[in-house]
Amino acid sequence: xxxxxxxxxxxxxxxxxxxxxxxxxxxxxxxxxxxxxxxxxxxxxxxxxxxxxxxxxxxxxxxxxxxxxxxxxxxxxxxxxxxxxxxxxxxxxxxxxxxxxxxxxxxxxxxxxxxxxxxxxxxxxxxxxxxxxxxxxxxxxxxxxxxxxxxxxxxxxxxxxxxxxxxxxxxxxxxxxxxxxxxxxxxxxxxxxxxxxxxxxxxxxxxxxxxxxxxxxxxxxxxxxxxxxxxxxxxxxxxxxxxxxxxxxxxxxxxxxxxxxxxxxxxxxxxxxxxxxxxxxxxxxxxxxxxxxxxxxxxxxxxxxxxxxxxxxxxxxxxxxxxxxxxxxxxxxxxxxxxxxxxxxxxxxxxxxxxxxxxxxxxxxxxxxxxxxxxxxxxxxxxxxxxxxxxxxxxxxxxxxxxxxxxxxxxxxxxxxxxxxxxxxxxxxxxxxxxxxxxxxxxxxxxxxxxxxxxxxxxxxxxxxxxxxxxxxxxxxxxxxxxxxxxxxxxxxx
Amino acid sequence: xxxxxxxxxxxxxxxxxxxxxxxxxxxxxxxxxxxxxxxxxxxxxxxxxxxxxxxxxxxxxxxxxxxxxxxxxxxxxxxxxxxxxxxxxxxxxxxxxxxxxxxxxxxxxxxxxxxxxxxxxxxxxxxxxxxxxxxxxxxxxxxxxxxxxxxxxxxxxxxxxxxxxxxxxxxxxxxxxxxxxxxxxxxxxxxxxxxxxxxxxxxxxxxxxxxxxxxxxxxxxxxxxxxxxxxxxxxxxxxxxxxxxxxxxxxxxxxxxxxxxxxxxxx
Numbered sequence: 001x002x003x004x005x006x007x008x009x010x011x012x013x014x015x016x017x018x019x020x021x022x023x024x025x026x027x028x029x030x031x032x033x034x035x036x037x038x039x040x041x042x043x044x045x046x047x048x049x050x051x052x053x054x055x056x057x058x059x060x061x062x063x064x065x066x067x068x069x070x071x072x073x074x075x076x077x078x079x080x081x082x083x084x085x086x087x088x089x090x091x092x093x094x095x096x097x098x099x100x101x102x103x104x105x106x107x108x109x110x111x112x113x114x115x116x117x118x119x120x121x122x123x124x125x126x127x128x129x130x131x132x133x134x135x136x137x138x139x140x141x142x143x144x145x146x147x148x149x150x151x152x153x154x155x156x157x158x159x160x161x162x163x164x165x166x167x168x169x170x171x172x173x174x175x176x177x178x179x180x181x182x183x184x185x186x187x188x189x190x191x192x193x194x195x196x197x198x199x200x201x202x203x204x205x206x207x208x209x210x211x212x213x214x215x216x217x218x219x220x221x222x223x224x225x226x227x228x229x230x231x232x233x234x235x236x237x238x239x240x241x242x243x244x245x246x247x248x249x250x251x252x253x254x255x256x257x258x259x260x261x262x263x264x265x266x267x268x269x270x271x272x273x274x275x276x277x278x279x280x281x282x283x284x285x286x287x288x289x290x291x292x293x294x295x296x297x298x299x300x301x302x303x304x305x306x307x308x309x310x311x312x313x314x315x316x317x318x319x320x321x322x323x324x325x326x327x328x329x330x331x332x333x334x335x336x337x338x339x340x341x342x343x344x345x346x347x348x349x350x351x352x353x354x355x356x357x358x359x360x361x362x363x364x365x366x367x368x369x370x371x372x373x374x375x376x377x378x379x380x381x382x383x384x385x386x387x388x389x390x391x392x393x394x395x396x397x398x399x400x401x402x403x404x405x406x407x408x409x410x411x412x413x414x415x416x417x418x419x420x421x422x423x424x425x426x427x428x429x430x431x432x433x434x435x436x437x438x439x440x441x442x443x444x445x446x447x448x449x450x451x452x453x454x455x456x457x458x459x460x461x462x463x464x465x466x467x468x469x470x471x472x473x474x475x476x477x478x479x480x481x482x483x484x485x486x487x488x489x490x491x492x493x494x
Numbered sequence: 495x496x497x498x499x500x501x502x503x504x505x506x507x508x509x510x511x512x513x514x515x516x517x518x519x520x521x522x523x524x525x526x527x528x529x530x531x532x533x534x535x536x537x538x539x540x541x542x543x544x545x546x547x548x549x550x551x552x553x554x555x556x557x558x559x560x561x562x563x564x565x566x567x568x569x570x571x572x573x574x575x576x577x578x579x580x581x582x583x584x585x586x587x588x589x590x591x592x593x594x595x596x597x598x599x600x601x602x603x604x605x606x607x608x609x610x611x612x613x614x615x616x617x618x619x620x621x622x623x624x625x626x627x628x629x630x631x632x633x634x635x636x637x638x639x640x641x642x643x644x645x646x647x648x649x650x651x652x653x654x655x656x657x658x659x660x661x662x663x664x665x666x667x668x669x670x671x672x673x674x675x676x677x678x679x680x681x682x683x684x685x686x687x688x689x690x691x692x693x694x695x696x697x698x699x700x701x702x703x704x705x706x707x708x709x710x711x712x713x714x715x716x717x718x719x720x721x722x723x724x725x726x727x728x729x730x731x732x733x734x735x736x737x738x739x740x741x742x743x744x745x746x747x748x749x750x751x752x753x754x755x756x757x758x759x760x761x
Contacts, residue, residue, distance in 0.1 A: 083585055083586055084582075085582070207604045208604065209606070210594075210595075210598055210601070210606065210607065211598075211603070213587065213591065213595070214595045214598060216582075216585060217581055217582060217585045217587050217592070217595070217632075218576065218580070218581040218592075218595070220545075220550060220574070220576040220580050220581075221574060221576055221581075221595065221647075223548070223549075223550050224548050224550070224569065224572065224574035224576075225569050225570075225574075225595075225598060225599045225651075226566065226569030226570075226599070227598075268586065271586070272586045272588070272631040273586055273587075273588060273591075274585075274586045274587060274591070277586050
C-alpha cells in the first residue's frame, strides 16, 4: 500500500531542483557585480518596499510585468516538459539558442528583441533537429546527444557574443546580460515579445489541452486516433523556445532551466491532475518572479535572476517538507504517531496476558511482570506505562503510596478504555491466527508473527466479517479464549 | 467483392525495422463480428503487425484497408489498446481522464469533452468494474486494473474494429475473465476484434479464428483448422533458418551498397 502511494514524481525528480538551488547560491555570492539595483536610490527599507508595492515607479512596473510574464510562461511550459520527462530538453534548448541570439544581434545591429527572438528560435530548432538526427542515425543515446548539443551550441554562442562585444555597436548594449541575466535591461519591446509568447502558451494549454494530455501520456494511442503527434511535439518545442528566449534576459542562460523545472516539480508534489498541475506551476512561477524581484529591490547588490530561482527553490523545499499529503514532516509525524499507538497497544496486550495468566482473579499487574513479558528493561517499562497513564488507558498505584520510589513494586490497573483496547487487540490477534489456520491453511506455529502485525490494522468491519466466516469462534488455534463483546462489557473474560 | 467492405483487409504487407525485414507478405481478411487471435513466438512480429495496421510503422510493401479505406482515413472506426509498457504511468492523469481519451475523437479539435462523453466514459468504467477508481491517479493501480482501464478506453471509442496488443499480458485471473467477457460482448454486437495473444493454453478457448504468425503468415482460419500440432510446430518450432539467414544477408548487402556508394561519391 505504502509503496504505491509514496512518490508521485519520478524517483530522482526531486533532486533536479537542488542543482539550480546550489547554482543560485553560488551566483548570489560570486556574481554581485551582475546584480545592479532596480532604481538605484538609497532609501530606507520601508520606503523602498512601499515604492515597489505601489508600482508607482516606471522601472519597477517593467520589472514586475517582466518577471510575472516569465514566471507564468516558464511555469506552464515547465509543467508540460517535466511531466513528459523532458526536463533536460529545456536546459539544452536554453543553451542552444545562444548562437541565435548573437545572429539576431548581428542581423539587426542592435538589441532588437524581435530579431533576437527569430534568430534564437531558429537556433533552438537547429539544436532540436540535430538531437533527433543524432539519435536516428547513430548509436548515440538521447542523453549524450543532449549534452553534445548543449555544450557545443553554448560554446559557439559565447564565442560569437564575445566577438560582438568587441565591435563598436556591441559594447553599449550589454549583450553579455544574456549569460547571467539582468532584469533592469528589459525594454518595452522585450515585454511585448514576452506577452506574445505567454498568450500563445495560454492558448496551447487551454485549446489543445486534451491533445497535449493524450500525446504526453500515450503517444501510440494519440497516433491511433489520428492526432499529428510530431506536429504537436514541434509546437511544444516552439513555445518552449519562446518562453526560454524571452526569459534569458531576466535570469540568464544557466538559470532558465531552473524556472522551467522547479515550479513544475513543486506542483507535481501538490497534485496529480494535469490541469491543476499547470495552474499551480504557473502560479508558483509568477509568485517566485515577483517575490524574487521584490527582495532584490529591497537589498543592495542582490541579483534578481538568482533570487527568483532561490525563491522558487524555497517554495519547493517548503512543499517538500510541509505539504499536508506528500510532505516529509506530516508523513514522519503520522508514522511516528502510529508507531507510538502500536507500542501502547503492545503494552496493553501484555497487561491483558498477565491478567489472563492469573485467570482474571486480580485486576492489577505489577510493572515488573510487564517488563518481563515484554522482554524490556524496567526504565523502558515505566516509560511505556507512563504513556498509557497519560492517554488514560491505565492508572498506577504503589502499595507504599509513593510511586516515584522505584524500590516499591508499582502496580498497574487498566481503565475501562484501556481494558476495551486490550481486549480488541487480543481479539484481533487471536481471530487472525484462527483465520489463517482455518481458512488460509497455515500451520498453527506459522501464524503468530503475522498476527503481531495485523492485529494493529484490522478494522471493525473486517473483524465482523472474519467472525461471520468462522461463525463466532471462542478459542484460537492455541486453545486460548478470544475475548468477546460481553467480556469487554463485563470487565473480565469467562 | 461484396458491397460492404470488410473491416480489415491486408494484402502482401511487408515491414522492416532498420532494413531488417520483420514481416513478409502478410495477407489477411477479417470479417465482421469475428474475434481473431494473433499468436506466435517472441519476435514474430505480432505487435509490428498491429502497429503497421494502424499506420504507426511505415510498411515497405503491400497495403492495408480498414473498411475499404487506408488506415489514416478511418481512425474514428478503429479502437486501439497498446501494450501496457508503452505508456508513462507516472503521468498526472486520473483513471477517468484516461478513459475520456477514448472520446477525444468524438469531441474534435480544440473542444473539451462534454457531459455525454463523461457519461459514456463512466459507463465503460462500470463495465470493467473500475468505476470506484475513477479519480485515482493511473499509476496507483495494479497491472490488471490498468489493463481494464485501457479496455474501458477502447470501449469508450465506440469503434467497429478493435486492435489489441497483448491485453492479457500480466493480468490476474479475475481481470482475464472480465476482459474476455467484454471481448465476447463486443463480438456479439457485430464488432471485429484482432487480439495479440501469448498464451497458447487459452488461445483455443478464447478465439474463434487464429492467425499463426512467425515473420510470415503460417496459417489463418478457424480455431479447429489452425490449432493443430503441425501448424503450431511450424509456428513455434524454430525459424526457417535459411530464410532468416538470407534476410540478414540481404539487409547487410544493402547496407554495404550504401556505404560503397557514399565512399565513391566522396572520391
